[in-house]
Amino acid sequence: MHYDWSFGFLLQYSRLITIGTAYTIGFTILTAASGFVIGCVVSIASLSKVRFVSTPLVMLVEVFRCTPVLVQLVWIYYALPVLIGVELSPAVAAFIALSFYGGAFYSEIIRGGIVSIDMGQWDAGRALGMRRFDLMKRVVMPQALKRMIPPLVNQAVLQLKNTSLLSVLAVPDLLYQGQLITSATYRPLETYTMIAVIYFLILFPMTRAASVLEARLAR
Amino acid sequence: MSDNAMIELVHVKKSFGAVSVLKDISLRVPRGGVLALIGPSGSGKSTLLRCLNLLTIPDSGAIRVGESTMDFTNGHKLPRDKELAAFRARTGMVFQNFNLFPHMSTLQNVMEGPVTVLKIQPEAARETALGLLEKVGLKDKADVAPDKLSGGQKQRVAIARALAMKPQVMLFDEATSALDPELVGEVLAVVRQLAAEGMTMVLVTHEMAFAREVADSVVFMRDGIVVEEGPARQVIDTPSQTATRAFLSHFHSSGLPTVAANG
Numbered sequence: 001m002h003y004d005w006s007f008g009f010l011l012q013y014s015r016l017i018t019i020g021t022a023y024t025i026g027f028t029i030l031t032a033a034s035g036f037v038i039g040c041v042v043s044i045a046s047l048s049k050v051r052f053v054s055t056p057l058v059m060l061v062e063v064f065r066c067t068p069v070l071v072q073l074v075w076i077y078y079a080l081p082v083l084i085g086v087e088l089s090p091a092v093a094a095f096i097a098l099s100f101y102g103g104a105f106y107s108e109i110i111r112g113g114i115v116s117i118d119m120g121q122w123d124a125g126r127a128l129g130m131r132r133f134d135l136m137k138r139v140v141m142p143q144a145l146k147r148m149i150p151p152l153v154n155q156a157v158l159q160l161k162n163t164s165l166l167s168v169l170a171v172p173d174l175l176y177q178g179q180l181i182t183s184a185t186y187r188p189l190e191t192y193t194m195i196a197v198i199y200f201l202i203l204f205p206m207t208r209a210a211s212v213l214e215a216r217l218a219r
Numbered sequence: 220m221s222d223n224a225m226i227e228l229v230h231v232k233k234s235f236g237a238v239s240v241l242k243d244i245s246l247r248v249p250r251g252g253v254l255a256l257i258g259p260s261g262s263g264k265s266t267l268l269r270c271l272n273l274l275t276i277p278d279s280g281a282i283r284v285g286e287s288t289m290d291f292t293n294g295h296k297l298p299r300d301k302e303l304a305a306f307r308a309r310t311g312m313v314f315q316n317f318n319l320f321p322h323m324s325t326l327q328n329v330m331e332g333p334v335t336v337l338k339i340q341p342e343a344a345r346e347t348a349l350g351l352l353e354k355v356g357l358k359d360k361a362d363v364a365p366d367k368l369s370g371g372q373k374q375r376v377a378i379a380r381a382l383a384m385k386p387q388v389m390l391f392d393e394a395t396s397a398l399d400p401e402l403v404g405e406v407l408a409v410v411r412q413l414a415a416e417g418m419t420m421v422l423v424t425h426e427m428a429f430a431r432e433v434a435d436s437v438v439f440m441r442d443g444i445v446v447e448e449g450p451a452r453q454v455i456d457t458p459s460q461t462a463t464r465a466f467l468s469h470f471h472s473s474g475l476p477t478v479a480a481n482g
Contacts, residue, residue, distance in 0.1 A: 134335050
């Protein structure tokens with residue numbers, strides 16, 4: 001079969017593509033940051049021995065870990081407003097879903113990093129008279145963060161790919177713009193190829209950087 | 220509680236689940252005294268030592284170090300994080316596995332307690348820390364990472380780190396058990412020096428010869444009780460209890476365990 005490849009027409013859509021890329025990257029950074037905060041809170045709470053704090057949080061994490069993020073997106077956009085009586089814009093609904101979805105996984109990474117620190121380190125800090133906060137800040141976290149970085153970067157890569165699901169809520173991310181261009185030009189092959197290439201160009205350096213970092217931290 | 224004792228334990232009990240690890244222990248260590256805790260593994264001696272700075276919280280009893288008393292008898296509520304931290308800051312502890320902070324240099328390890336806990340200015344803490352590293356013979360290793368040190372050097376840094384808090388007492392939890400035999404001496408030399416300076420110390424140790432030489436008194440524990448206690452030479456040379464004799468028969472007079480024990 002013969003197909004006439006032609007990428008030239010995409011140039012006139014460069015503005016849409018730029019906006020889409022900005023949305024994709026912006027949403028990734030925002031939701032990775034908010035997800036990290038959620039993950040920190042949940043992991044520290046779940047490590048606490050106060051059951052009435054840890055149990056609900058652990059259950060929340062499990063709900064977000066064990067349902068597809070696409071289902072979470074549409075549920076928060078279409079179903080949550082019925083419950084709380086407040087209309088959510090697509091961007092806000094998407095932000096909530098991706099933040100909590102990311103947070104669920106970040107919390108496990110952070111919890112794993114904290115519990116991987118040898119009990120002797122906790123003993124040593126306590127024996128010096130450190131209180132909980134200083135113990136975390138000065139002894140446990142500096143060591144745990146090092147171990148968390150590779151899986152956190154990995155999760156950020158997934159986070160960026162998950163932003164492609166924003167298109168179902170008509171948030172103008174990279175994939176959504178691709179759909180727009182396709183419906184205007186009837187050229188899905190070139191359009192989606194370019195979209196895939198842009199994702200790859202963003203993520204490939206990230207995964208490379210992650211493995212370099214991992215090797216350096218392992219030393 | 221009497222005045223001349225630096226450390227006093229009264230009816231301390233501790234269980235882990237169904238296992239009773241400490242069964243009603245009472246002990247006193249006079250100011251400047253050195254007490255060696257000996258006994259087979261599982262006898263409760265390490266748990267007892269950890270109770271002394273509340274890394275392990277007793278189920279009942281009372282513990283006094285210097286002027287601070289922690290009472291765990293019925294009706295007393297458990298101390299809070301702040302009270303525990305303040306109590307621990309006045310006791311120095313040295314661990315079997317050193318537990319140096321691997322993300323800090325040797326000097327930073329020694330400065331950490333004074334700067335973070337005592338809020339001492341870094342410049343002043345640095346001077347003190349360098350002085351302590353010199354005292355343990357490691358001033359030239361100040362900027363080295365702990366994982367570049369030998370076991371004996373690590374343990375000497377750990378001692379300096381504990382001393383930096385200007386503790387009233389020092390606790391040693393099998394401080395030489397993880398060391399290669401040829402490195403034991405350099406650590407014991409530091410402990411010996413501290414004893415000579417009049418530091419009140421409690422040593423959990425398997426170095427019988429060292430305990431005999433440096434400790435004033437020895438407590439032999441088995442199964443969570445004090446079987447025998449007395450002056451170090453008396454307990455080690457002429458134990459009065461069968462269980463003590465059986466335990467000590469595993470050691471040469473050199474302090475090293477023998478292979479063919481007749482106990």
